[in-house]
Amino acid sequence: DAGITQSPRHKVTETGTPVTLRCHQTENHRYMYWYRQDPGHGLRLIHYSYGVKDTDKGEVSDGYSVSRSKTEDFLLTLESATSSQTSVYFCAMGQGHPYEQYFGPGTRLTVT
Amino acid sequence: GQQVMQIPQYQHVQEGEDFTTYCNSSTTLSNIQWYKQRPGGHPVFLIQLVKSGEVKKQKRLTFQFGEAKKNSSLHITATQTTDVGTYFCAGRRNNDMRFGAGTRLTVKP
Numbered sequence: 001d002a003g004i005t006q007s008p009r010h011k012v013t014e015t016g017t018p019v020t021l022r023c024h025q026t027e028n029h030r031y032m033y034w035y036r037q038d039p040g041h042g043l044r045l046i047h048y049s050y051g052v053k054d055t056d057k058g059e060v061s062d063g064y065s066v067s068r069s070k071t072e073d074f075l076l077t078l079e080s081a082t083s084s085q086t087s088v089y090f091c092a093m094g095q096g097h098p099y100e101q102y103f104g105p106g107t108r109l110t111v112t
Numbered sequence: 113g114q115q116v117m118q119i120p121q122y123q124h125v126q127e128g129e130d131f132t133t134y135c136n137s138s139t140t141l142s143n144i145q146w147y148k149q150r151p152g153g154h155p156v157f158l159i160q161l162v163k164s165g166e167v168k169k170q171k172r173l174t175f176q177f178g179e180a181k182k183n184s185s186l187h188i189t190a191t192q193t194t195d196v197g198t199y200f201c202a203g204r205r206n207n208d209m210r211f212g213a214g215t216r217l218t219v220k221p
Contacts, residue, residue: 016149035211040121040213041116041213042200042211042213042214043155043200043202043211044211045209045210058135059210067173075186090154090155092155097206097207097209098141098142098143098162098204100145100157100160101157102157103154103155103156104154105153106154
């Protein structure tokens, strides 16, 4: 949706290297989310943020960390990438419960 | 923990046929949302259901929320090729929202 972007859109990296994915929104939404999408699993929440410097773990947070120093930016870091982290990563924004979420275009990450 | 199951995983229909996907939760939900993801795209919000037994319609799409607020369905009447994609339900209980695995719909013209 307009107002939320992700970078990079595609990345190939080697096992053991650090990787940071960026999500940027221009809608001033309070909540931001990171999901991973894998066949047969749908969308699984990694971490989310409910304000600047306020973050919490999701369903599949192991191996991932996040940071939110500004309302508009939400970073997802894989400290040491593993092949099991090969996935499509979606960022989303919203006003929180009970409102809907707006998703970014996704980042396809391949860990070799 | 909360789980949301969605069936079927895949559905292939002839254009003009109807389509239904079902979503079932292991716990009572506060609300349920439905999203559509076109091939190669990102999920896009379709609708939210909140009340027990609620039914909402969007043109050829009919959404239902069960009386017990543990299940939901999306029905498409007379599918068109533009309906192709994966349909996800997302069930929320308190601050925890879980997505179903999705139903991938393909439509043969």
